[in-house]
Amino acid sequence: NAGVMQNPRHLVRRRGQEARLRCSPMKGHSHVYWYRQLPEEGLKFMVYLQKENIIDESGMPKERFSAEFPKEGPSILRIQQVVRGDSAAYFCASSPQFAGTLHGYTFGSGTRLTVV
């Protein structure tokens, strides 16, 4: 049973380009969470999705960032017109149900985005 799969592992984008980060949850998990980890900072929540629904996007920047989790396929975190401050490690996690009640998340290995 594969874990949470994220790709690419490393992504380099020039300022102004778009970045697309993909996350396939563990088999049987229907809840996906995206977090961002800046250097010397803790993990910061961005968005919580279920299939075809955004449940909580309170941590998403208001502009340039969007996320989806379609009925088929991986969850996508999209960053438009990237800036240097977007450089960070982006982690996806999944759970079989609301993590706050019973289970800790299972995290992927992350995508390290570098904006040059």
Next chain:
Amino acid sequence: EDQVTQSPEALRLQEGESSSLNCSYTVSGLRGLFWYRQDPGKGPEFLFTLYSAGEEKEKERLKATLTKKESFLHITAPKPEDSATYLCAVSWGGSQGNLIFGKGTKLSVKP
């Protein structure tokens, strides 16, 4: 403001030298407190969940405890392979699945 504070930021131990990491939290209606281990270049690896004051969980050389204000991660007779960053996170009554993470404690165990 809801927050999670971990101390110390970094800890260096000799192999076999036991110690504890601290995680203090201020949230309304704690639902769960989670401990994770993170190795360089990798995602956090789940260790424990604690739900109520007085609860304890153990795994190999690690033991996690919880009070109403803080949690401790006790490391008994650590080995070099225990070197990692240990992260604490909480979920609370108002959250919909998102966790608040501390900045972590970077543990180095020297042989």
